[in-house]
Amino acid sequence: MRGLNLRKNWVSLPFVTAAGPIHTSESEISSFAEAVVTREKANGIRCFQVRAAGNISLDNCSNFDAYVTMVLDLANGSDYVWEKQLQKQKRRQVRKAGKNNLVSVTGKLELLDDFYDIWTQRINQLGTPVFSKQFFSEILTSFGDDAWIQAVQKNGFTVGVMLVLMHNGQAFPPWAATRSEFNSEGANSLLYWSVIEEACRRG
Incomplete structure (x- = not known):
């Protein structure tokens, strides 16, 4: 998708609120992030947003609290x-x-x-x-x-x-x-x- 500055961004999931990487180990997530950065540069992408429910610790990446999600607790029925x-x-x-x-x-x-x-x-x-x-x-x-x-x-x-x-x-x-x-x-x-x-x- 394109941001307000009309530069291309990659967004992990533009249709729902949050999810995050399906990988479970830090090494897998880091390898995934490195591959994304490589493809970003090759495709002229300004940034890649991973919209996750919690913070994700990755080298050369920053957490940006730009969105608020309203969640209704249904645990009690x-x-x-x-x-x-x-x-x-x-x-x-x-x-x-x-x-x-x-x-x-x-x-x-x-x-x-x-x-x-x-x-x-x-x-x-x-x-x-x-x-x-x-x-x-x-x-x-x-x-x-x-x-x-x-x-x-x-x-x-x-x-x-x-x-x-x-x-x-x-x-x-x-x-x-x-x-x-x-x-x-x-x-x-x-x-x-x-x-x-x-x-x-x-x-």
């Missing part, structure tokens, strides 16, 4: 989140969705068309380029049970969608959108609450 961690206003919005006959469903490829339709409409409204449908299909297939689509429907019509990834007991929701005309009925709140419930169920 969805009932605890509902009673102790969710604001009253959000609980009212979720209940409102039920009164408006909105329901949540969980799926994978069978919900991909609905997901892509709603997500691309929203992204186009923002003037942002979209990924291909095949990109999301490959994610759902490659991640197996660790990827799913959460959807909110009204009378069988999908009004909100989110593609969720699970890794090491954490749920990441990088892509989500709703049909804005249904947000007043609680669609957005029900969508996020349903993801919390499903993530708790999956552990």
Whole structure:
């Protein structure tokens, strides 16, 4: 990707919050970093960002605390989140969705068309380029049970969608959108609450 100065940067994962190297030993990570630096120079790359949850100690590299990640602790289950961690206003919005006959469903490829339709409409409204449908299909297939689509429907019509990834007991929701005309009925709140419930169920 290109930074504000229009110079090319490499980013370890531009779509989710953080992950880090898959190598486990310091020597493997150091070897990886040296290889990246060599390729950086050969390709005219200004910098390589490793977006990890914690600091990574590497020679000739510095840790840069530029991002803040909001994390909701789900360890005590969805009932605890509902009673102790969710604001009253959000609980009212979720209940409102039920009164408006909105329901949540969980799926994978069978919900991909609905997901892509709603997500691309929203992204186009923002003037942002979209990924291909095949990109999301490959994610759902490659991640197996660790990827799913959460959807909110009204009378069988999908009004909100989110593609969720699970890794090491954490749920990441990088892509989500709703049909804005249904947000007043609680669609957005029900969508996020349903993801919390499903993530708790999956552990």
